[in-house]
Amino acid sequence: MGQYTPPLRDMQFVLYEMLDLENALRKLPPHADIDRETIDSVLEEGGKFCAEVLYPLNQVGDREGCKYQGDGVVTTPPGFKEAYARFVEAGWGALGMDPEFGGQGLPHVVHSAFMEMMNSANQAWSMYPGLSHGAYNALRAFGSPEQKSLYLPKLVSGQWTGTMCLTEAQAGTDLGIIKTRAEPRGDGTYAITGTKIFISAGEHDLAENIIHLVLARLPDAPAGTKGISLFIVPKFLPDASGNPGQRNAVKCGSIEHKMGIHGNATCVMNFDGAVGTLVGQPNQGLKAMFVMMNSARLGVGMQSLGLAEVAYQNSLAYAKERLQSRSLTGPKLKDKPADPIIVHPDVRRMLLTQKAYVEAARAFTYWAGLAIDREMKHPDERVRKDNADLVALLTPVIKGFITDNGYECTTLAMQVLGGHGYIWESGLEQHVRDARINMIYEGTNTIQALDLLGRKVLGDMGAKLMKFGKAMQDALKPLTENPAMQEFLAPFNALQSEVQKLTVEIGSKAMKNPDEVGAAAVPYLRIIGHLVFSFAWCFAAGVALRRLAEPATANDPFYQAKLQTARFYFAKLYPETAGLMQQARAGAEPLMALDATQF
């Protein structure tokens, strides 16, 4: 019923006009020869695959869902398996992966753009390859040469898929209290025993093997997070030639009934002495887990960007077509019984909120994708380190801010359709239900906020934050000469200096009372999110002003729209920061005063 068109023009605006991608890649040796034509054709073909193969399966995936067939067998919704076969055949899973393991070696930033489109088309389906990607990252960083050569090519091709088995019934956020145990079998392998829950893609019928990355405790492990180790537990143990051999003692016990993402199997996984091999060093599992987790957190941000984009497209189409009531300033379509609802200011507020959040999120996430490329592939160690710092700082912001906004955006998209948005057939309410999980999994948004404020900002006395502040100022410097930019730079600069003050205030309160960090963290993350989006809209406005000053593009409505959307952002969304500042400063006392029994 709905529609999805890959937003190629907007994607190209970010890649080439904001990130100056071709020049940026020239400085990264493995990508120095990649030109715009190659990237554009990847995005165009990838977009076709998403729009034509994945998107038509999105509603059926929601309606039919995955099914537990008993005895550990899970089937995916009609069409999922065929789409996955086409995905593997076309090599889409290998896009951003290392050529050493059969990947196509395209930059991460290009893969990010492809992920946006996959998630617009079908988040539930896209989680299957998404989890393989997380497993790939962890094994690539910490696996032994044997593990890498055995597993990575199959994960890269998509022949096998991966999972992250962290959560247990009593241990979600708090991985220090997991109970799953790993006992040496005397042959270098381990027997893994325990039950994991909420395992996305834990069992399915898409691939011939599933590679579980499992957190478990060795017999002599110290208590808490320092006693966690990471193991590879394949569904089928690879035989001598690396093909799926003996069935391992890991089995799906049931799947969850969820609010959304019905097309992805959320599994209870029972490990009953399953054979596993250790990844990296004993008791160092959390480090490997964080590699997976950070990759997953950026991926979750992309999921919400994707959902917000497709919801926006559908609410916009409705707002242009639906005739209902007259404009407050007088009839616009006099020959029709009513005007299209896009004439109404508040319908525009709902549309522009989506547009402004989506476009800034795209700039933010693609920028992060490029920063990861620089972190991994820049020849200059200092540049690698700087980019690693920025990615570390902003990963929780991408996860927390973009997923909160994604929920708001999909909720607004539904609202534009009125009662029709509440009906399954519209597809809009599914986007809300799917978007809802993104605020929860891979670390709730509260956890993201604590990670940002506690670990990433206060943890190094603001060093990474200052580095980011300087990076933004450097990027904006060429734009400051244009007096027309003042309108955008003034609020950005004001927010940046308020953030500095606020950070110092919280830091000094936190030294007396650690609860001050917990009390301020969530509004603080939203403020940082707005700082990033203010920067993105300054930069986009700067590009637009430059284009509008060039004869060839002087009247291009595309750039006019960018300029006006920047104005909308600063007029209607940025003001949220005024209240957030007060909330962040109000401290812990109003939260902690009540005894638990008084609630």
Place this chain on the structure above:
Amino acid sequence: MGQYTPPLRDMQFVLYEMLDLENALRKLPPHADIDRETIDSVLEEGGKFCAEVLYPLNQVGDREGCKYQGDGVVTTPPGFKEAYARFVEAGWGALGMDPEFGGQGLPHVVHSAFMEMMNSANQAWSMYPGLSHGAYNALRAFGSPEQKSLYLPKLVSGQWTGTMCLTEAQAGTDLGIIKTRAEPRGDGTYAITGTKIFISAGEHDLAENIIHLVLARLPDAPAGTKGISLFIVPKFLPDASGNPGQRNAVKCGSIEHKMGIHGNATCVMNFDGAVGTLVGQPNQGLKAMFVMMNSARLGVGMQSLGLAEVAYQNSLAYAKERLQSRSLTGPKLKDKPADPIIVHPDVRRMLLTQKAYVEAARAFTYWAGLAIDREMKHPDERVRKDNADLVALLTPVIKGFITDNGYECTTLAMQVLGGHGYIWESGLEQHVRDARINMIYEGTNTIQALDLLGRKVLGDMGAKLMKFGKAMQDALKPLTENPAMQEFLAPFNALQSEVQKLTVEIGSKAMKNPDEVGAAAVPYLRIIGHLVFSFAWCFAAGVALRRLAEPATANDPFYQAKLQTARFYFAKLYPETAGLMQQARAGAEPLMALDATQF
């Protein structure tokens, strides 16, 4: 799986300690003899019915949903019919209705409290009697004596149920373009022909007859909203003795598949020359419709209050039980593997947000219930008029602000449970899905905002708003002497004077450009919502301070909690108004600058 305990103590706090209900009722002749014991026992028994009969059907109603059996037949989920029979038998539907028609004649404010509990227990089920209530209000106000005596006793007893048939496929918000027509049959009745959609409780198996109130156009009707008339169209035409007789030509064509409220049938209703009788005057249907609609809008506010309360109870229970991570200030339960998550500041923020919004919404809606009682039954005409004005002014705020907050609260409640909240079995995600419709139906929240700012505030040059401002100041006057109240009164007074300034500003801009109303309306409604909630928390804090100064209640944790929740409200929720003021003042230009093609 979940739990619901009627919050009698909190309800009594509002009724007796904030509204001084016994004294208030003494001034209303029909209720002058009602004492607290009567009211308390009604709430206690009513609460039992809701918690023991309706609540256990809430999840099964969501899972099973209503079913369209073909040929116009709709069945409700298992247990709904039996619960409805018990409801009718016990006379719960007659609670607040007029004794002249078989009602129990209790004050509306008591009925409001009962409605809160019904909606906490089962919103989808409660919509069936809720719609009867709306039909009752319209017929009581505009029906002929014959219509009243034929229909009202059956609606009051619940033997028959009612509907509101307004929406058509092409006409939702814009009722002026409905196409359903009514042609005189020559015997004083009309033949009604057309198709209505989104008709809640349009068909079901709970009652022996369904009374549809239908908007339609007479042959000579003027165009637009001035040509709409209201008709009674019963499913079965009453026979000579007033019992269901001949089947009328109105039939359910299908039911919608929705995001939530699965237990309530949302019907396409086909009228094929169905026999109807005119209610009130020809072409005056909109007036009658507004009576139904205003009753429904207050009812929708109660729905979100009810959902937010039950979601809060369940997230609070989880937060006290779930052990996960240690307090930032050091372990609290040293003999356990982790602390209950209620030790974490941000979990408390999520709980207190719910608590502060729920308790203020309760005070606000019960106050409105009492204002309706005064409007209907006070002997002094001036008092009746004043209360009518306040109810008219605040109805869109109750609908818009409380349903937006209800969605936020149920979303936060889910978040407290983390991944477990996303699973059907928790019951939390159902509350979110159910709460979502409340922002849409009976006039979207944008429509509420336009009604508030355009019609209710600017429409009489702020007269009703000033009346409300004075009423709040009068109510707070006895509390101003206590210096401890300054902490609460200062922000309330600051907001009230900001609202006055803002209203004048918008009014003067709107005279030049009507889009300024549409642009400011939504943030304006939220600001007024906070003005009301600031007032409610000032008043509650004042009561609490007085109790805490009395020896008998000096250490009562109930009043300490009220005081701390008021502090939380002003520290963490009230600051939202700072951003809202900027958004409301940013005007229409940032919304209207883009051409529709540039989105």
